[in-house]
Amino acid sequence: MAVLIIAAMFAFGPLLWTLTTSLRTPAAAFQNPPQWLPIPADFSNYAAVFKQIPIGQFFVNSVIVTGLIVIGQTVTCMLSGYAFAMIRFPGRTAIFGAFLATMMVPLQTIIIPVFVIVKMLGLSDSLLALVIPALGSAFGTFLVRQYFMQMPRELGEAARIDGANQWQVFSHVYMRMAAPVVATLAILNFSGFWAEFYRPLIFLQSQQNFTLPLGLVGLQGNLGTGSISVVLAGVILAMLPSVILFVFAQRYFIAGITAGSSR
Structure with a gap:
């Protein structure tokens, strides 16, 4: 328990420093030792973020980008994960192995071919350039497959005896028990793509199409003037949606992560 408490302090410390520094005046931002409870709190840094960059856009x-990716990956991963777990077809093991092998390929090695394809499709410098290449996920398929594999096959067999086809078995039997893994997949995808910086940096050029992490780069001019509090205020605003989502959905997240551990 003591080790976990110490580890939690190390993990939470930088986040607490980021929050408290965003509430200090620029002159007090580098105060040493740091003032963990800034009194009085200065909320003008948050107003400065809205004035300096179009953070609303x-x-x-x-x-838009994160929502479409979450929905798209949830649909594709649920279908593919169910197929690999519950449907027997020739070459299933080999195809699944090849599918998992793509997880070992770093994004940096394929970003140029993906960029060329996106440009050929006429999607360069658009939000769809971020959405379409991310609609499939080997990890998401693996996660869903492990979840479905621990479900009793007898439920599907009973539904088929009653005349249900494969789609009805999937949608009316197994999907109704898949809320934990759907929530887990959605949370992981939301957190990952909400904070994504590398692909938007490569694919987007127009400021009106910038996502939040890429748009926050516009605050870096404050670092030259010592106004790090404004930059950290932008960071806190960017973090809030992921934190709120996890707080309200953590029960499903934990259930989904531990569901496939028996196999």
């Missing part, structure tokens, strides 16, 4: 872009 960046937020909307991130919501």
Whole structure:
């Protein structure tokens, strides 16, 4: 328990420093030792973020991109994970192995071919350039497959005896028990793509299409003037959606992560 408490302090410490520094005046930002409870709190740094960059537009872009990816990956991963877990077809093991092998390929090695394909499709410098290449996920398929594999096959067999086809078995039997893994997949995808910086940096050029992490780069001019509090205020605003989502959905997240541990 003591080790976990110490580890939690090390993990939470930088986040607490980021929050408290965002509430200090620029002159007090580098105060040593740090003032963990800034009194009085200075909320003008948050107003400065809205004045310096169009953070509202960046937020909307991130919501669109992340929302479409979460929905798309949930659909594709649920279908593919169910197929690999419950449907027997020739070459299933080999195809699944090849599918998992793609997880070992770093994004940096394929980003140029993906960029060329996106440009050929006429999607360069658009939000769809971020959405379409991310609609499939080997990890998500693996996670869903492990979840479905621990479900009793007798339920599907009973539904088929009653005349249900494969789609009805999937949608009316197994999907109704898949809320934990759906929530887990959605939370992981939301957190990962909400904070994504590398692909937007490569694919987007127009400021009106910037997502929130890329748009926050516009605050870096404050670092030259010592106004790190404004930059950290932007970071806190960007973090809030992921934190709120996890707080309200953590029960499903934990259930989904531990569901497939028996196999």
